[in-house]
Amino acid sequence: MTEYHDPSNVVNPEHSDHHIVTPVTYAIVFVSLLVGTAITVVAAYIDLGIFNPVVALAIACTKAVIVILFFMHVKYQSKLVKLTVGAGFFTFLVLITMTLTDYVSRAWGLWS
Amino acid sequence: MDNATVVTHPHTHETAVAAEHEHVALPQHRHHFETPEQQREAGTFGMWLFLLTEIMFFGGLFFAYLLYRNWYNPAFVAASNQLSIPLGAANTAILISSGFFMALGVWAAEVRKKGLLVIFLVLTTLFGVAFLGIKYVEYHEKWEKHHIPGASFDVSEFVNPHAYGLKEQPLAPDMAQKTQVFFFLYFAMTGMHALHMIIGIVLLFWLTWRANRGEFSAGYVAPIENFGLYWHFVDIVWLFLFPLLYLINRHPV
Amino acid sequence: MHISPVLWQFLVKWLNASALFPREASTIAPYADALYFFLLLITVIGLTLVGILIFGFSIRYRKEKHPVAIQVEGSTLLEATWTIIPLALFLIVFVWGALLYFRIYNPPTNAMNIYIVGKQWMWKAEHPGGQHEINALHVPTGRNVQLTMISQDVFHSFSIPDFRVKREVIPGRYSTVWFNATTPGTYHIFCTQYCGTNHSVMIGEVTALSPDDYQKWTQESTSGMSLAQNGERLFASMGCNACHSGSAAARGPNLAGVYGSKLQLTSGSQVLVNDAYLRDAILNPSQHITAGYAPIMPTYQGQISEDGLIDLVEYIKSMQSNYRVQQTLTTSESNQAAPTTPGVVKP
């Protein structure tokens, strides 16, 4: 690789090919997103206790992952882009969890 | 152009279309990239990094929501129930459709179908505008009910719901005040989202105009692709906002 | 030296009056200083080490002496050394610092309590006996003193450098700090959190008195009404006694002896009743409904000052029976029932 002139980075592991997603795939994704929306509305009317928000968030995450993978072509992208997307959500989780360490533990010792 | 002298690499592309544009010196190819391929990948990667900043931007708001929802759950439940699920669900469907047409638009650009591309972009725009229209109706209702945080915010509907014909549990006055926090977060989050939509729609007009001139039907699709990423990201934000804001504890108490 | 005697005298005085190291005037100070000197020591050692390396190599391998560089890739052993040794030192510092932190922020149970209210730009100290002070604080030596502090407006920070204690004074929430003064004398109180225009005049003096002097001071400066007495009057005038009468049919829970107990809430959780809980239950009652009672208590947010809240909290803390509550209820003019003393500063 050192001697080889590789301007397009094709032998670079960070590279991936340009993949064209077909309308059929898009249509399947579209329908599944609509179904997901319907399920989440229906689930909201069923009493699941503390699982209501869990279910709602699980569906929302699934939908988001589908959009990211197919509409946003991440499934067909290089490892670099996948890593980038992962890094974004990782940092978001750092923000949430590390801040929560404060809020959750503030009342420790007061509540039993 | 320097890419004319580039040694062709042994790699072959799966689709003829992609392989074809590989060897064409595009007018949009900028001098400091060695190949259009490199330029395209740099563009996509750059766009993703920008979306990363957007994740963190909304991330702050999402955390504020998470915190206050836990602290003031009854207020959040009561205030959330004032939002209209039919409108919210309709808006979700509309936004998904808009995203679907955007995705089709990217496809149309990649297979170089100018007519289809323009049609899809127009449809994307129309659905985007429809979303904002419904959002306006919802905002207007909040305005009339004095549910906009600030000096004129009115909590009487939550303290005494039966007088307003609502089947809610009445909230204690101190808790009712906290509905203002919910509505602020509602307006901040959906407002920030709507702002992104408006920016997107302005860009869509510009892109449609350029697409109509045939700029994106000769193998140069980066602007359409990257705008698509932005538009889908805005969709994703809404996919979370809808359940979080509209669907807190909807089941009959 | 032809330095003028006047100038010389001035210089000597100036230098004598200046401080280089703070006094150690509390039981915590030696602990803090010990860690400080340990940290200084490792800083000096580290700095010396880096200095020796840089100057040593610079002299030994300067170009005149060592014209051709010898390339060295690195050394895993050396790098492991300067990863692990600093890490170990820092972990020691962490543990030591954490122990000190808990020593400063965990008040002992037998501490006497003084309330501090911070506002732009002054400190108000309220002693349980009813002594009110502004920008001053009198404490006895040799006793554990806990400060329960709250801010009326913005963040302030209550700092007594000679005691090595400091804590942020937060709007809307009690924070506590404690100390045990060892030496009689006066010490600075600073507000160390930037709090607006006159931040730098939000200073005061803490006077540590020997127990006898302190006793004298408390008697001389009392306002005639303790905090609890003020609280009792407020309790009646705000109508709290109407519901919290302690009788079986009362609409509000019995408050006698509630302080320090564990309370069962309607939300199902148990909570320890402390100062912070009492304050919050007055301002945001619906989040703290005792099991078995309806959420009918109105909020007192904005209707009662922090000083008033302190009075109420102190009163509820001191309540052992409901006898006086019921007494005031039966007296029609309950407001005048409590004695009023001239000179009492009421918010």
Added chain:
Amino acid sequence: MSATHTILNLPDQRTATLPKRTYLNNEDGLLSWLFTGDHKRIAMLYLISITFFFFIGGAFAGLIRLELLTPQPDLVAADTYNKFFSMHGIIMIFLFLVPSVPATLGNFLIPIMVGTKDLAFPKINLLSWYLYWIGGIFTLAALVLGGVDTGWTFTTPLSTHYLNTHVVTAATGVFIIGFSSIFTGLNFIVTIHRMRAPGMTWFRMPLFCWSNYAASILMVLGTPVLAITLVLVALERLVGIGVFDPTKGGDPLLFQHLFWFYSHPAVYIMILPGMGVISEVISTFSRKRVFGYTAVAFSSVAIALFGFFVWAHHMFIMGVSNYSALVFSLLTMLVAVPSAIKIFNWAFTLQKGSITFETPMLYAFGFLGLFTIGGMTGVFLGALGMDIHLTETYFIVAHFHFVMVGGMLMAFLAGIHFWWPKMTGRMYPESLSKLAAVTTFIGFNLTFLPQFILGYLGMPRRYHAYPPEFQVLNVLSTAGATVLGVGYMLPLLYLAWSLKYGAIAGNNPWQATGLEWQIQSPPLTENFIEIPIVDHEAYDYEWLEHKTAHEVTTVG
């Protein structure tokens, strides 16, 4: 190998002439600068801009020190003083330190170092400079309209409910500068990932690229959180909605969490690029590969990663839970380790080298000493119990000035001197610049060492007046600030002088190995006539010698 091949010869410098065509004279006219896409020109625009703001911020620092000469509040009124230190903080942090090395040296050098013609997005790079100025103008407007006195931390509820100064204007300014910073970082990341020359693998990149890459990650991921926080502050102020207002149920600590989530990583945004400069300088003037290249490279990334986990150590006494404070203190101790690794690696780079003491090297030595003190005093503040006494006093002021001014500014000046020949084609005057380096070092220590003592005595920061027993140390500090001011004025003067009268530098006056030294100085607009193929490791001085010898034979 013989001594004839060492830096002593400076073979190309004696006969050097300025190249006819450079990026500086490629196009003429002001507009060709204002609409340029050339990363080198944008770097120069940034250099002029940040120098401008540095001296404004410096003027405020001077006024602050002047006021503190006496214990009495006698020079200015209290609120004026508060506006001074607020402006000093906002300008120095957001308009100078954050863009200092990345936007000037990074912009200029990263594309050349990785062997490409420009940054990935030249137009976004230019946009970043314009955003910087729009933000700068908002900040200046806040200043001219009457100032802002929140401190650079915009602490709520003070900033939202209790001040009637131009908080929103200043916040808007910082918000916009944030985007400028994001775009710079984004450009660096894409360039380093996507535009490296053939053969330029990750571990052949100069460490300057690594550290800027790490800083860029922090910029991209951290800055937006500051942006949304400032939006919330502005909304709270304008509409009064209560997310940070305790009387309405908000939590003022939430602001602190969100603010420090950016502002702690921001410290690493400021210092990491400076560390990159130091790696280059020390390697070049000891003619030796950086000791433990991989460790130094990874420690930059480790700092960037850990940097996101430690922010609450700014809030130990502010009412975070004790348990949370424990976690954050422990993580703080961990983030100190990579910095320690770097210090020792730099020191050992000198070992068995062939060391010369040009001005950049003097600044780098200054950096090593001052950054060691700055870093170690950071450990004081990361230790929970010690932090209680030290935080919010002059100790903390001294600590971050040791890191930011003693560390970052020293590194920045080292870098400016080091690459000045490359940027302008001319040498700076050596003896004068050595004098400046020594003056800066002495002035700096005189200014900030007394502040450590003041801090342990308990003198609070941001105090307009103070008890008289603190005066001696404050007088020392002010005296030092005067010396420091001279130390900073000198480079401004002689560097400007050298633009016209400096000796012509030639391509590689330091005989350094980076790609930027293998091209003409000042470089061509497109940097390279043809894209280089990299076949050697970073800091390979033997490769350089072979290359030079080869050139001599072919020419001769």
